[in-house]
Amino acid sequence: MSRLSKPSKFLFDKNFNVPEVPKETAPPEPVEPMMTVAEHERLIAAAREDARRQGHAEGLMEGRSGEERRLVDQVGDLVQVVSRLLGALDEAREETEKDAVTLAFLVARRLSAHLIARNPLGETVALVSECLGPLRQAPHLVIRVAERDVEPLKARLDPVVREKGFDGRLVLLGEPEIARGDCRIEWADGGIMRDRKAVEAQVDLSIRNYFEAKAAARARTRQAAVAGARETEA
Known part of the structure; x- marks a missing residue:
């Protein structure tokens, strides 16, 4: 004889007009993303390549x-x-x-x-000749030379004085401190001097100044x- 299932009890106290509220259920647990082994190895290889490139660039x-x-x-x-x-x-x-x-x-x-030893009065005569023209109206002209050259100079200046038309008084004086070839020419309001040693000293000073200036410029450079x-x- 077969067993029959027990019939369900009919519940008359249940109100079918009220909608049934679903029971609260716990939220599903998050599912961790998954990747394939090949994708994982690709990402690792890419990270290694980036690190290698960065290290290479830094190097x-x-x-x-x-x-x-x-x-x-x-x-x-x-x-x-x-x-x-x-x-x-x-x-x-x-x-x-x-x-x-x-x-x-x-x-x-x-x-x-x-040259001075051969012709000690040459430069003196030339200098006096240049002065006589502008100074032909001067009342007097004093020429100082070496003592031994007074008479020879007078003989050489006489024709020059006549040529330049100098009407003043020409005075020749011998000075022991004046070297041969040098002279001093003086007139009322001025004078001129030829001093070979002074000229040589000036030339020597100019040469020293020139080389000192070059040395200073080289040091600055x-x-x-x-x-x-x-x-x-x-």
Whole structure:
């Protein structure tokens, strides 16, 4: 005999007009995203490649910075070497020029002394001749020369005085301190002097000033080059 299921009890107290409120259920647990092994390995490989590229770029930057520093140091050293070489060349050239000028000045002094010894009154007569024209109206003219040259000078000046038309009084005086070839010409409101030693001293001073100015300019150029090299290194 088959068993029959027990019939469900009919509930007369249940109100079917009121909608049934669903029972509260817990929210579903979040599902963690999943990826394939191949995708995971691809992402890891991409991250490694990015890290490698970044490291390579940083290495290149560091290497470039180091190379630039080495180049700057080499340029600074080269500038200093070139500056020293140029300074040495300038000094050698200046010494050569100084020797040449000194030799030329020595030759000129000796030649001048030789010409004066041969014709001690030549320059004096030429200077007096130049003065007599503008000073022909002067009341007197005093010429001071070496004592031994008074009489010879008078003989040579007489025709010059007549040629220039000088009507004043011409006075010739011998002075022991005046060297042969030198003279002093004096008139009422002025005078002129020829002094070979003074001229030589002036020429010698001009030569010294010239080479001192060149040396100072070379020193300034060298200092500027060193300062530029230091700025480049900085």
